[in-house]
Amino acid sequence: MxxxxxxxxxxxxxxxxxxxxxxxxxxxxxxxxxxxxxxxxxxxxxxxxxxxxxxxxxxxxxxxxxxxxxxxxxxxxxxxxxxxxxxxxxxxxxxxxxxxxxxxxxxxxxxxxxxxxxxxxxxxxxxxxxxxxxxxxxxxxxxxxxxxxxxxxxxxxxxxxxxxxxxxxxxxxxxxxxxxxxxxxxxxxxxxxxxxxxxxxxxxxxxxxxxxxxxxANSADFARVRTPDTDPQQREKLVATLAEAGGQVQPEQDGALRVTGLGLPRISDLAHAADIRLWELAPHRASLEEAYMRMTQGAVDYRSTHDPRAGFQAVAPGQPLPPGAPQGWGQPAPQAPGMAPGQPNPYAPGQPHAHAPGQPRPYAPGQPPYAAQPPAAAPSVGQPAPPQAGPAPAGPAPAAASPRTTQLRALPDQQAAPTAQPPATPADPNERDSEDAR
CATH class of the missing domain: 3.40.50.300 (P-loop containing nucleotide triphosphate hydrolases)
Structure with missing residues (x-):
């Protein structure tokens, strides 16, 4: 002991x-x-x-x-x-x-x-x-x-x-x-x-x-009553009959009725006298959990609060907004200025910069600089770059360059075929000019 x-x-x-x-x-x-x-x-x-x-x-x-x-x-x-x-x-x-x-x-x-x-x-x-x-x-x-x-x-x-x-x-x-x-x-x-x-x-x-x-000692005594689900008039009639006899009737979430103040025999007699069919008439049997929660509800030190962001999911089209919801609640984020609908925001954190459709991403891993647009005609291996317009520079002729060096030097001056470009994006006033612009 x-x-x-x-x-x-x-x-x-x-x-x-x-x-x-x-x-x-x-x-x-x-x-x-x-x-x-x-x-x-x-x-x-x-x-x-x-x-x-x-x-x-x-x-x-x-x-x-x-x-x-x-x-x-x-x-x-x-x-x-x-x-x-x-x-x-x-x-x-x-x-x-x-x-x-x-x-x-x-x-x-x-x-x-x-x-x-x-x-x-x-x-x-x-x-x-x-x-x-x-x-x-x-x-x-x-x-x-x-x-x-x-x-x-x-x-x-x-x-x-x-x-x-x-x-x-x-x-x-x-x-x-x-x-x-x-x-x-x-x-x-x-x-x-x-x-x-x-x-x-x-x-x-x-x-x-x-x-x-x-x-x-820690559970409420009441009766569960259910009428045919296909006949709502029977439910309304039963509620009025039980209330007139002194009972308190409350609806349950599953469609049943919670009746207090009247015993089961009295509820049965009233329904029979009013010609009301009952699908369920049973006493409520509380669980230990329900009785425990009722007993200790005033002795709980740690209580959760409502999450202020709960329900911040997108609202289906045509659905009303919850009461007190702020403007734009549950709506998708607006597109960036100048971006076509459905295009990612190039200024969003973690988003790659926009580039022309069908073109490789500039400065992607494993690509050399200036590889975003291929040259009009790549020089053959071992051959010098094609002559450029304008006067030749004075001085001795330059030594032969490797094929890769030749290609890299030729790319900046070559003009690629015009391609579809995304809509121009307004300049960011907070972004500093580059050295070339100055």
């Missing part, structure tokens, strides 16, 4: 746990629930003697954890599955824990089989997946065959088969008369595993009751 009385823990000006009193009884799986930052981990650390309470006390079997004789054989815990030396194998890790607690070595092989790690017992734990690490942590908690077990998020990283195995293991341990204390954020799993719940928020106790009582 675990018993906390007036448990309080402060870290400077912050109070993590305040005047917490509860009891975890043997023979049942007790779920420990609460939002992030509510003090669950701090409470479990104080139970295990890792943190000293500021005030109050917590005992295990009537003794503080630090005063328990051979505590590992009486209390098993999984708080952090990563608390393993990565260079050790699974068997070496468990064997070291067994030797420190005087547990026989054969128990190591037994728990490896229980958690399903017997085939990887000799592999180093640093290569384990998150689920395998969880199994190894559970094996360490079971090593001393303790009567009290604490688990913090035991199904984290496990596959569906592993989650089912942990669920059955918890129930089996509780059926043997052990005290099982499980902290988890998975409401659906707690609904299937836990028998009793302890819920805290901002370090204070919110609920200490069975799962059934918790759901009943």
């Amino acid at each position: 675990i018993e906390a009385v007036g448990l309080t823990k402060r870290y400077g000006a912050k109070t993590a746990v305040h005047n917490l009193t509860f009891r975890v009884r043997p023979g049942a799986v007790t779920g420990f629930l609460g939002p992030n930052g509510s003090g669950k981990s701090t409470t479990m650390r104080m139970i295990l003697g890792l943190d000293t309470p500021t005030s109050g006390q917590v005992t295990v079997g009537g003794y503080p954890f630090r005063r328990l004789p051979n505590a590992p054989r009486q209390v098993g815990a999984l708080l952090d599955a990563k608390a393993v030396h990565g260079g050790r194998s699974a068997r070496q890790h468990l064997l070291s824990l067994a030797q420190l607690s005087g547990i026989p070595a054969r128990r190591v092989d037994e728990v490896l089989g229980v958690v399903g790690l017997q085939d990887v017992a000799k592999k180093r734990s640093k290569g384990f997946s998150l689920g395998m690490g969880q199994r190894l942590g559970i094996a360490a908690a079971l090593l001393g065959d303790p009567q009290v077990l604490l688990f913090d998020e035991p199904v984290n990283g496990l596959d569906p088969e592993g989650i089912l195995w942990v669920r059955n293991l918890m129930k089996q341990l509780a059926a043997e008369g052990r005290t099982v204390f499980v902290s988890s954020h998975l409401m659906s799993e707690m609904a299937l595993t836990a028998d009793h719940l302890i819920v805290i928020g901002r370090g204070q106790l919110l609920a200490d009751m069975s799962v059934t009582d918790f759901i009943s």
